[in-house]
Amino acid sequence: MAREWKLLGTRDAFTCRLFKLKVKEFLSPKTGKPHEFYQIETRDWVGIIPLLNEEVILVRQFRHGSEEMSLEIPGGIMDEDDPFGAALRELQEETGFKANKMELLGVLRPQPALFNNRFYVFLATELEKVGDPLPEESEEIELVKMPLDQVLKDMASGKIDHALVLAAFELLRLRYPELLK
Structure with a gap:
């Protein structure tokens, strides 16, 4: 069964007029190991x-x-x-x-x-x-x-x-x- 991952931390990698690129570290519920993911934060x-x-x-x-x-x-x-x-x-x-x-x-x-x-x-x-x-x-x-x-x-x-x-x-x-x- 798929489970939610726990957010460990977030940092800004890049910011411009249209979006922010964020690096987010999540803890895998399967392995217990942290993994980095990228998120583009932008307006709707x-x-x-x-x-x-x-x-x-x-x-x-x-x-x-x-x-x-x-x-x-x-x-x-x-x-x-x-x-x-x-x-x-x-x-x-x-x-x-x-x-x-x-x-x-x-x-x-x-x-x-x-x-x-x-x-x-x-x-x-x-x-x-x-x-x-x-x-x-x-x-x-x-x-x-x-x-x-x-x-x-x-x-x-x-x-x-x-x-x-x-x-x-x-x-x-x-x-x-x-x-x-």
Whole structure:
């Protein structure tokens, strides 16, 4: 039977604007020996599936980690606000749309082996265009409106390969199976 490990100590290894890298020492319940593990401590994230007239509003942007263009749902890192407020803010900043209806679809752990944070997934409907996108200085975003069935095809073919985007649409399918046939 798997058991919890006892935390013996923590130290900061590196800190930057987006995250802290921590070294954590845990005691193995199996062997009684200490082992070091790394944890990336970062703020929670939000992702939004914006539906407008049976189309999804996606964002295409260059991702420096993969060094490739990525087609994704709007989203970002939470500031000090709550998940709902962060989702409304990120949607408007990245797309120029305001959601008159925002529903939490679920909360996920992006990568619990390394990250300590959560990923809040929202469905945004009853959208209203309120301005132009206002990406951050370090972002260059292209809006892509795509029929929902095409999003599913692009996920199946690997054209959309962002794991959190696929997970977000799975939450949508679980909540509203009639939308994703």
